[in-house]
Amino acid sequence: MTPADRLAEKRRRAYMEADCRQHGSCCLCQHRVTTAEAVHCRGQPERQRGMCADDGQSPRFAFDDTTLQRYP
Numbered sequence: 001m002t003p004a005d006r007l008a009e010k011r012r013r014a015y016m017e018a019d020c021r022q023h024g025s026c027c028l029c030q031h032r033v034t035t036a037e038a039v040h041c042r043g044q045p046e047r048q049r050g051m052c053a054d055d056g057q058s059p060r061f062a063f064d065d066t067t068l069q070r071y072p
């Protein structure tokens with residue numbers, strides 16, 4: 001890994017963390033849907049901000065690789 005790669009990686013992570021703070025980990029989930037700016041689980045508008053990661057119900061949080069492409 002070159003220093004430039006490392007820097008890019010660091011920046012990407014910072015963007016991701018900012019998104020998570022704002023929307024919860026649902027914004028990185030394969031099951032997410034966005035309604036009126038709110039990121040939530042598909043079919044469950046009140047399930048937001050990463051509730052799927054720890055409420056034990058399905059669909060359970062699943063990391064979505066394609067979210068990484070949103071970050072420069």
Ligand SMILES: [Zn+2]
Pocket residue numbers: 025026029031032040041047050051052053061
């Ligand atoms: Zn979710």
